Amino acid sequence: MVRTIELVLQTKGHTDILDITDQVARAVGGSGIKEGLVTVFTPSSTSSLTTLEYETGAIADLKRALEEIAPANREYQHNLKWGDSNGFAHLRAGLVGPSITVPVVGGQLSLGTWQQIIFLDFDNRPRRRTLIVQLVGE
Amino acid sequence: MVRTIELVLQTKGHTDILDITDQVARAVGGSGIKEGLVTVFTPSSTSSLTTLEYETGAIADLKRALEEIAPANREYQHNLKWGDSNGFAHLRAGLVGPSITVPVVGGQLSLGTWQQIIFLDFDNRPRRRTLIVQLVGE
Amino acid sequence: MVRTIELVLQTKGHTDILDITDQVARAVGGSGIKEGLVTVFTPSSTSSLTTLEYETGAIADLKRALEEIAPANREYQHNLKWGDSNGFAHLRAGLVGPSITVPVVGGQLSLGTWQQIIFLDFDNRPRRRTLIVQLVGE
Numbered sequence: 001m002v003r004t005i006e007l008v009l010q011t012k013g014h015t016d017i018l019d020i021t022d023q024v025a026r027a028v029g030g031s032g033i034k035e036g037l038v039t040v041f042t043p044s045s046t047s048s049l050t051t052l053e054y055e056t057g058a059i060a061d062l063k064r065a066l067e068e069i070a071p072a073n074r075e076y077q078h079n080l081k082w083g084d085s086n087g088f089a090h091l092r093a094g095l096v097g098p099s100i101t102v103p104v105v106g107g108q109l110s111l112g113t114w115q116q117i118i119f120l121d122f123d124n125r126p127r128r129r130t131l132i133v134q135l136v137g138e
Numbered sequence: 139m140v141r142t143i144e145l146v147l148q149t150k151g152h153t154d155i156l157d158i159t160d161q162v163a164r165a166v167g168g169s170g171i172k173e174g175l176v177t178v179f180t181p182s183s184t185s186s187l188t189t190l191e192y193e194t195g196a197i198a199d200l201k202r203a204l205e206e207i208a209p210a211n212r213e214y215q216h217n218l219k220w221g222d223s224n225g226f227a228h229l230r231a232g233l234v235g236p237s238i239t240v241p242v243v244g245g246q247l248s249l250g251t252w253q254q255i256i257f258l259d260f261d262n263r264p265r266r267r268t269l270i271v272q273l274v275g276e
Numbered sequence: 277m278v279r280t281i282e283l284v285l286q287t288k289g290h291t292d293i294l295d296i297t298d299q300v301a302r303a304v305g306g307s308g309i310k311e312g313l314v315t316v317f318t319p320s321s322t323s324s325l326t327t328l329e330y331e332t333g334a335i336a337d338l339k340r341a342l343e344e345i346a347p348a349n350r351e352y353q354h355n356l357k358w359g360d361s362n363g364f365a366h367l368r369a370g371l372v373g374p375s376i377t378v379p380v381v382g383g384q385l386s387l388g389t390w391q392q393i394i395f396l397d398f399d400n401r402p403r404r405r406t407l408i409v410q411l412v413g414e
Binding site: 173174175188189190191193194195196198199200203207234235238239240241243248249250252253256274275276 | 278319320345355357366
């Protein structure tokens with residue numbers, strides 16, 4: 001059995017980090033699938049998904065690390081070529097990756113107690129994003 | 139067909155890196171699934187999974203890189219806020235990610251000759267970890 | 277339903293980055309699977325997969341970042357131990373990861389307009405690589 005749900009999010013950009021655990025859990029609950037894999041995928045080259053303890057400290061630490069790895073105001077070939085200013089966003093998205101996969105067990109996401117699914121929008125402006133939540137299971 | 143197996147591991151913490159390929163291969167072998175995807179997931183915000191040639195040199199190189207990206211003894215907002223000292227572990231886990239997915243072909247993990255599935259426990263103390271191994275296939 | 281296809285690629289090494297979106301889309305189209313997950317996996321410890329806007333600027337920016345995180349000419353324990361010179365390639369592959377998973381919806385890859393599936397060969401010589409493309413769905 002395969003079920004596909006779209007999740008629409010409004011983000012502020014500039015490494016806006018959202019906790020989307022509840023929305024994904026509701027998609028899982030409504031799917032009728034009790035055992036299987038759920039993948040959340042962002043059809044975008046300037047945003048990413050991973051898991052984190054969603055609290056202001058860990059969020060600030062992750063933002064600092066990403067700013068050190070791919071500073072927003074550095075010179076990027078992407079910017080020079082296209083007259084763009086979001087080269088850092090493309091780089092961060094490529095490194096962190098566009099998806100997260102979580103096992104569903106007994107109809108529930110098998111996340112840890114302090115572990116949330118986060119969506120990171122690296123782009124340098126607010127965006128309306130549509131994520132794909134897909135379940136494969138039984 | 140979906141099969142879910144738990145894997146219990148004892149780790150030493152401080153970026154303890156374990157080769158869990160044999161345990162995952164046994165879970166695959168016992169599942170009855172010959173073709174499909176196996177996902178190994180850690181329900182935790184201070185540990186990760188990836189693949190690596192599991193030999194002391196590559197392991198030391200990976201530890202050095204993670205210590206440079208997210209040094210253990212730096213100041214972290216997570217630590218300041220919670221009186222904690224494992225902010226580096228949360229950061230490393232968020233960057234490396236909580237899961238690995240490998241195709242199963244002919245009942246076998248389709249890994250390369252020098253490629254092992256590794257579990258990285260970043261936390262700053264020994265932990266008993268339960269990983270979720272889930273197969274979806276036929 | 278599970279379908280497994282092999283993709284053979286010739287690479288130049290030294291972080292050669294290839295756009296494999298068309299090859300994966302053809303594998304999906306020929307599989308008969310309309311809804312489900314496709315995973316592309318590299319059975320190797322010196323190459324990776326992710327997504328990126330495949331244009332020379334973003335590619336150059338990603339190569340620069342990887343060279344900063346894991347410089348090709350630094351001393352690596354892997355090299356000292358094995359008389360090898362691709363320790364940087366093992367490190368990059370472990371950090372970026374060996375697979376990418378994309379939902380298939382209506383028989384199509386659900387990628388964004390500016391988002392391509394890329395294969396990164398970090399090894400320090402040309403390689404003939406066989407990737408595993410596996411679909412699970414209906």
